[in-house]
Amino acid sequence: MNAKWKVTAALAVLFGLAAASNAGAEEKRAEVIHWLTAKSESAAIGEFAKAFNAAGGTWVDSAVAGGSNAKATAINRIVGGTPPSAAMFNLGPEFVELAQGNLLRDLNDIAAKNDWRGKLPEALAEAAQFNGHFYVVPTALNGQNFVWYNKALLKQIGAEEPKSWDELIGVLDKVKAAGKIPLAMAGQKTWEAQLFWAVLLGNGGRDVYLKVMKGHSADAVRSDAFRKAVKTFAHLHDYIDEGSPGRNWNDAANMVITGKAVFMQMGTWARGEFNAAGMKPDVDYGCTILDLDQGYQLQGGVFVYPKLSDKAAIDAQTLLIETMSNPANQAKFASQNGSIPFWKGADRSKLDACVAKSAEWATRPGLAVGAQGVLMSPALNGDLNDLISSFWNTPGSSADTFVENFASTIANAQ
Amino acid sequence: MDETRYFHWRPGRAAAALALLPTAFVVLFVFIGGAGWAALVSFTSSRMLTIWNFVGFDQYAALFRFPRWQVSLENMVIFGFCFILASLVLGILLAVFIDQKVKGESVFRTIYLYSYATSFIVVGLVWRWILDPSLGIQHVVRDLGFPSFTFDWIVSQKMAIFTIVIAATWHGAGLVMVITLAGIRGVDAEIWKALKVDGVPNWKAYLFVILPTIRGSIVTAVVLMTIGVVRLYDIVVAMTNGGPGSATEVPAKFVVDNLFERQNIGLATAASTTLLVLILLVVVPWALWQRARQRRMA
Numbered sequence: 125m126n127a128k129w130k131v132t133a134a135l136a137v138l139f140g141l142a143a144a145s146n147a148g149a150e151e152k153r154a155e156v157i158h159w160l161t162a163k164s165e166s167a168a169i170g171e172f173a174k175a176f177n178a179a180g181g182t183w184v185d186s187a188v189a190g191g192s193n194a195k196a197t198a199i200n201r202i203v204g205g206t207p208p209s210a211a212m213f214n215l216g217p218e219f220v221e222l223a224q225g226n227l228l229r230d231l232n233d234i235a236a237k238n239d240w241r242g243k244l245p246e247a248l249a250e251a252a253q254f255n256g257h258f259y260v261v262p263t264a265l266n267g268q269n270f271v272w273y274n275k276a277l278l279k280q281i282g283a284e285e286p287k288s289w290d291e292l293i294g295v296l297d298k299v300k301a302a303g304k305i306p307l308a309m310a311g312q313k314t315w316e317a318q319l320f321w322a323v324l325l326g327n328g329g330r331d332v333y334l335k336v337m338k339g340h341s342a343d344a345v346r347s348d349a350f351r352k353a354v355k356t357f358a359h360l361h362d363y364i365d366e367g368s369p370g371r372n373w374n375d376a377a378n379m380v381i382t383g384k385a386v387f388m389q390m391g392t393w394a395r396g397e398f399n400a401a402g403m404k405p406d407v408d409y410g411c412t413i414l415d416l417d418q419g420y421q422l423q424g425g426v427f428v429y430p431k432l433s434d435k436a437a438i439d440a441q442t443l444l445i446e447t448m449s450n451p452a453n454q455a456k457f458a459s460q461n462g463s464i465p466f467w468k469g470a471d472r473s474k475l476d477a478c479v480a481k482s483a484e485w486a487t488r489p490g491l492a493v494g495a496q497g498v499l500m501s502p503a504l505n506g507d508l509n510d511l512i513s514s515f516w517n518t519p520g521s522s523a524d525t526f527v528e529n530f531a532s533t534i535a536n537a538q
Numbered sequence: 539m540d541e542t543r544y545f546h547w548r549p550g551r552a553a554a555a556l557a558l559l560p561t562a563f564v565v566l567f568v569f570i571g572g573a574g575w576a577a578l579v580s581f582t583s584s585r586m587l588t589i590w591n592f593v594g595f596d597q598y599a600a601l602f603r604f605p606r607w608q609v610s611l612e613n614m615v616i617f618g619f620c621f622i623l624a625s626l627v628l629g630i631l632l633a634v635f636i637d638q639k640v641k642g643e644s645v646f647r648t649i650y651l652y653s654y655a656t657s658f659i660v661v662g663l664v665w666r667w668i669l670d671p672s673l674g675i676q677h678v679v680r681d682l683g684f685p686s687f688t689f690d691w692i693v694s695q696k697m698a699i700f701t702i703v704i705a706a707t708w709h710g711a712g713l714v715m716v717i718t719l720a721g722i723r724g725v726d727a728e729i730w731k732a733l734k735v736d737g738v739p740n741w742k743a744y745l746f747v748i749l750p751t752i753r754g755s756i757v758t759a760v761v762l763m764t765i766g767v768v769r770l771y772d773i774v775v776a777m778t779n780g781g782p783g784s785a786t787e788v789p790a791k792f793v794v795d796n797l798f799e800r801q802n803i804g805l806a807t808a809a810s811t812t813l814l815v816l817i818l819l820v821v822v823p824w825a826l827w828q829r830a831r832q833r834r835m836a
Contacts, residue, residue, distance in 0.1 A: 513781065
């Protein structure tokens with residue numbers, strides 16, 4: 125069933141519910157707004173629905189295609205006074221404004237009862253809170269700063285698998301000499317910025333990364349570590365092909381799969397493309413994080429639970445929260461979705477090599493850091509995306525000007 | 539025109555008024571109300587949620603400090619000028635050619651207007667593939683044995699905006715053709731007879747007599763295109779998504795990005811209100827001119 129029909133069906137169910145809402149007041153009915161509409165994604169959210177229905181609830185699915193559409197729908201419903209029981213947002217400050225507006229349910233009671241602090245990696249538990257209160261259940265999580273490569277091609281060229289960004293440059297030179305496209309680049313702002321942040325974390329270092337993102341420190345932007353990362357980032361532009369601007373990320377992945385290009389930088393969701401093409405993780409394609417000791421960039425989806433007034437609706441919502449934060453259900457969700465099962469106590473034995481690696485790194489103490497979307501507001505991220513993309517697409521442009529513009533944007537951010 | 543006609547009550551007029559009522563309601567409350575609300579929000583510090591914390595013109599000041607907004611406005615002017623000029627020249631030429639009593643006129647008319655019936659998203663995608671240096675024209679010509687041939691405008695920050703002009707002109711010239719052709723066909727046959735008697739060559743006749751006669755149609759076409767320029771969005775998203783860098787960003791895309799992805803409602807409404815003012819600057823003088831012209835003719 126495609127997304128459009130799902131939305132239609134969800135609307136039909138909604139109207140049906142409105143008509144029948146007085147009939148079954150005892151029923152634990154909960155409506156969930158989300159944007160998990162791709163095949164694997166809707167199978168994943170289906171696991172929650174099954175578990176919730178089995179626990180005595182009635183899951184009402186409101187799938188809205190596209191993250192920003194789904195969020196806009198949820199915000200309008202919450203502000204308009206007809207909030208859903210749960211709504212999907214991205215991990216990060218997106219939910220903070222809703223929490224500040226006193227529109228979200230404080231989950232601290234449930235979190236304490238079920239020991240969320242013990243079950244979540246520290247960076248994630250921190251990102252799920254605002255002012256010491258849990259407001260979200262982290263759900264569809266991914267590692268962002270992964271590098272993917274075609275192993276057969278790399279072997280054929282006779283290059284070693286790189287461990288750091290500096291080593292990568294040497295390998296890219298060899299690939300270029302062998303006449304292949306070294307780096308398959310998806311030329312859209314999001315991906316250009318994503319590459320920049322991965323380089324800043326690995327090549328510039330965790331310290332400067334956190335000072336820039338969390339501390340909004342203009343001095344950190346003007347530091348040598350930051351400038352070094354900027355230089356490495358600009359250097360990577362020498363290794364892309366001219367068709368890159370405007371390219372979608374899955375087309376870039378396809379270049380690595382078909383052997384036109386050797387490397388690409390993308391989050392763990394890229395594994396779906398490789399696996400669908402019949403390639404085996406760690407055999408046909410490699411997945412790694414360069415300069416791993418500097419950090420693992422965490423990003424992904426969360427569910428928020430708007431404040432409700434009706435007693436029965438609140439009870440249903442409580443059941444929903446407990447169902448969705450149950451590590452076993454989270455593991456089922458993650459395995460369908462291809463995302464990382466972060467909750468401790470989840471069974472990790474059946475994961476493929478890349479996901480297993482990713483899950484191990486993500487939960488290694490002190491390694492995970494929030495990605496840009498987790499640590500900075502959408503508005504600041506958007507402004508920096510514009511800046512990074514202009515710099516990336518103007519080869520030979522002044523790094524000093526870029527650093528100065530970057531510093532003033534960061535310093536002026538609220 | 540008899541002014542009193544507007545106020546004179548006739549049977550059948552009630553039915554017409556009743557039929558127009560829903561539209562009037564929508565225009566009043568949805569369009570004007572919505573625009574007014576947006577203008578009001580643009581004076582607040584709203585980000586994800588609308589909050590009525592008024593900050594005067596702060597959002598407008600911030601807006602004009604954004605390099606991307608400045609680039610967007612520049613692009614709108616460059617695109618607008620090139621697109622309107624190119625579409626006018628091409629559209630009028632097509633209309634004149636079709637006016638030469640060619641065989642199968644309706645076939646040509648359909649072909650030229652057909653591109654206008656295609657959605658901007660489709661047009662944008664097709665042109666993106668045609669212009670993509672690793673897939674399209676450049677790739678094909680190089681494979682034909684011209685390895686040094688270069689046509690990479692769409693990935694060049696300097697030239698990318700002109701690829702949008704090309705695609706939009708391909709899309710819009712047909713409309714200009716239809717409007718001007720209708721105008722040309724409406725020219726009094728006596729004028730043509732007089733021109734023939736005086737032995738005026740065809741090109742001179744079109745350029746100095748016919749075109750000035752149909753300037754009403756041309757102005758209509760220009761106004762329609764200008765509105766298209768101000769709200770330019772979908773073809774950019776489909777072709778370049780604003781890139782490379784911010785080279786093809788346009789104001790409407792700035793509004794949509796800030797409204798949804800960037801959760802910056804105050805800034806987005808400031809930008810959209812600025813756009814509305816720009817549209818009014820075009821439409822109001824045109825409407826006044828039209829009215830004055832109608833008075834003169836009456």
